[in-house]
Amino acid sequence: MNKAPSFVPQERGPSDHDVRTQIVEAATEHFSHFGYEKTTVSDLAKAIGFSKAYIYKFFGSKQAIGEVICSGCLTTMMTAVGEAISDAPTASERLRRMFRALVKAGSDLFFHDRKLYDIAAAAASGPWPSVQAYEEHIKQLITEIIVEGRDSGEFERKTPLDETANAIYLVMRPYVNPLLLQHSLDLAAEAATRLSGLVLRSLAP
Amino acid sequence: MNKAPSFVPQERGPSDHDVRTQIVEAATEHFSHFGYEKTTVSDLAKAIGFSKAYIYKFFGSKQAIGEVICSGCLTTMMTAVGEAISDAPTASERLRRMFRALVKAGSDLFFHDRKLYDIAAAAASGPWPSVQAYEEHIKQLITEIIVEGRDSGEFERKTPLDETANAIYLVMRPYVNPLLLQHSLDLAAEAATRLSGLVLRSLAP
Numbered sequence: 001m002n003k004a005p006s007f008v009p010q011e012r013g014p015s016d017h018d019v020r021t022q023i024v025e026a027a028t029e030h031f032s033h034f035g036y037e038k039t040t041v042s043d044l045a046k047a048i049g050f051s052k053a054y055i056y057k058f059f060g061s062k063q064a065i066g067e068v069i070c071s072g073c074l075t076t077m078m079t080a081v082g083e084a085i086s087d088a089p090t091a092s093e094r095l096r097r098m099f100r101a102l103v104k105a106g107s108d109l110f111f112h113d114r115k116l117y118d119i120a121a122a123a124a125s126g127p128w129p130s131v132q133a134y135e136e137h138i139k140q141l142i143t144e145i146i147v148e149g150r151d152s153g154e155f156e157r158k159t160p161l162d163e164t165a166n167a168i169y170l171v172m173r174p175y176v177n178p179l180l181l182q183h184s185l186d187l188a189a190e191a192a193t194r195l196s197g198l199v200l201r202s203l204a205p
Numbered sequence: 206m207n208k209a210p211s212f213v214p215q216e217r218g219p220s221d222h223d224v225r226t227q228i229v230e231a232a233t234e235h236f237s238h239f240g241y242e243k244t245t246v247s248d249l250a251k252a253i254g255f256s257k258a259y260i261y262k263f264f265g266s267k268q269a270i271g272e273v274i275c276s277g278c279l280t281t282m283m284t285a286v287g288e289a290i291s292d293a294p295t296a297s298e299r300l301r302r303m304f305r306a307l308v309k310a311g312s313d314l315f316f317h318d319r320k321l322y323d324i325a326a327a328a329a330s331g332p333w334p335s336v337q338a339y340e341e342h343i344k345q346l347i348t349e350i351i352v353e354g355r356d357s358g359e360f361e362r363k364t365p366l367d368e369t370a371n372a373i374y375l376v377m378r379p380y381v382n383p384l385l386l387q388h389s390l391d392l393a394a395e396a397a398t399r400l401s402g403l404v405l406r407s408l409a410p
Contacts, residue, residue, distance in 0.1 A: 124388075159406065167403040170396050173389075174379045183329075183384045191375050198372040201364065202407035 020058050020068075023048065027065045028116075036066055036119040067130050069116070070123045074134045077105040081141070091149030092203075095168075096196040098141060103175045103192045107185060120178040138176060139169050146203070155203040164203070171195050225263050225273075228253065232270045233321075241271055241324040268333065274321070275328045276335045282310040283342060290346075296354030297408075300373075301401040303346060308380045308397045312390060325383040343381060344374050351408070360408040369408070376400050 026048045030039055041062050045052040059065045084101035088094035123131045143165045149155035172195075174180040175188050184191065231253045235244055246267050250257040264270045289306035293299035328336045348370045354360035377400075379385040380393050389396065 167399040170400055171376060171403065174385060177388065179388045180379060180385050183382065194372040195375055198376065198407045202403045
C-alpha cells in the first residue's frame, strides 16, 4: 500500500526521451518566471528554439506539459506520504502520520515554491487527470487504513466502509487541495493534529 | 443561544442615519458593478455627489463601509442558522441542522450574488473584525451544542470541551469561509451530511 504511483500521463508522438525532458525543463523554467496561465505554446517554442509544430509532436497541448510537471510534484508528495506511514505500528498512528505528511508535503512543494503555484491551481481547478488520480490514490490509502484498523479491532465496523472513507477524505481535502490549502497554511499543522484526533474518535469501536 | 448577533462596527462622526445609509447603499451598488478592490473612496464620492472629506466624516475608510455591508450579510446568515436550529429536538439534530444551514446560507448569500463576492473575499482574507466576530459566534454555537449534548448524555465527556469544539469548527470551516467555500460548492450539500455523520460518531459516548 505504500508504493507511490506515477501519475505521468500517456505520451504522444515520438518517444524521444531527451527532447521531452528538454521541453518539460524549459517549460518549468518558463512557467516559473511568467506563470502557467500567461504562457502559450508559442512562447515556449520561441524560448526553447523549437517550432511550435515540433513541440506538438511531443505534447498535445500546454496542459499536457503542465501535467508532466504536476505529476512529478504529486509523485514526490505520495512518495513522502508513503515513507511517513510505512512503519507506523497501528492503523491509528498510520492515519495520524498520513494527515501530517500530506499537510507537510503540500506546504513544502506548493508553497515554498510559490512560482509554480498557478500550475497547481490550474491542475486542481480543472481538475486535471493527474489530480484526479492523486485524489483517488489518497481515498484508496484511507480505505486501506480503515480496513486495517477494522481487522485489528482498533476501529468500529458498523458504518459502511465507503461512507467512512469518503467522510475522512472530506476532512483531509482542505489540506490536500492546493486551492484550499493556500487559505489554511497558518493553521494546517495544528489542524492535522486536531482533526486526526476527531477522526480517530469517530472510528472508535 | 439562537439570537443572531449584530456585527455592525462602531460608528464614527455625525450619526446621521440617513446619510450613512445613503453611502452604504451607493457603495453596495458601486462595489457590485466595479468590484470592491477596484473602487476607491474618491470613486464613491464622485458617484454619490459628496466630497471625499464628507464621506470620511461618516466612515474612516473604504473598509469601514465594506464592513457594514459585510456585517449585514453575516447577520442575515446567523439569523438563518439560528432559525434552522431553534426547534431541533436533540443536540445531534441541532448540529446537523447547523452545518446544513451554514452551507445553505453561505452558498445563497455569497454565490447567488457573485458580484459581492470580492467583498466577502477581502473580508475573509483580512480577516475583518466582522468576520472574526462571526467565526467566534459559530465557535460559541458549537460549544453550546456540545455542552447541551453532554448534559443530555448524547455526547461523550472525556475530551476537553475546547478541543472538541475547535476540531468541529475546523471540520465546518471550509464550508463557512467564503474563500474556501468557493472551491467546494458542488460538494457542499453532500459534505454537510457526510461530515455531520462523522462528527456525531466522534461525539458518541
